[in-house]
Amino acid sequence: MKIFLSISLFLCSTTYLYAADLFNGELQHSEKCTGCHDSSIYSREDRKVSSKPRLVAQVNFCKNNLGLMWFDEEVSDVVEYLNKHYYKY
Template sequence: MKFFYASAVFVLTLGSSQAADIDNGDDLHFTNCTGCHDDSVYTRENRRVSSLPRLGAQVRFCKDSLGLTWFEDEVEDVIEYLNQTYYHF
């Protein structure tokens, strides 16, 4: 019986996860991030971000610092946009 419930929960969670929306991440980044800095912060030699978890932490820090009211999926969109465009972790 426990196996049945665990299997059901697993299957239900598979359907509810969604891939990040790169285009939305690009739009959010352009609208909210480029007012403070340009893209050179992502490509400079001594950049702060050195892993995907650190990228997530930095995006959340910037979101909170600017008082943005993004939902978690929007945060994930920006993280994925930055990762695919600049970081490639």
């Protein structure tokens, strides 16, 4: 099911101009990204991420540490989700 979803997302994204899917970002984040840190890390006072490019880099870093095989679109969904809710760059 998950594979099917990923494939259909991929097909959609190559057919149409891709707009980040915040709902998917939230879903992926809650499924994969809350094992080591919770969301409070994104809004703590001395947070590491200080710009949008750094947010992209950090999401990729954590993703790669986890060994997730995400498409760029899924990375950008999660980046936009985090940016909208926490970072606001």
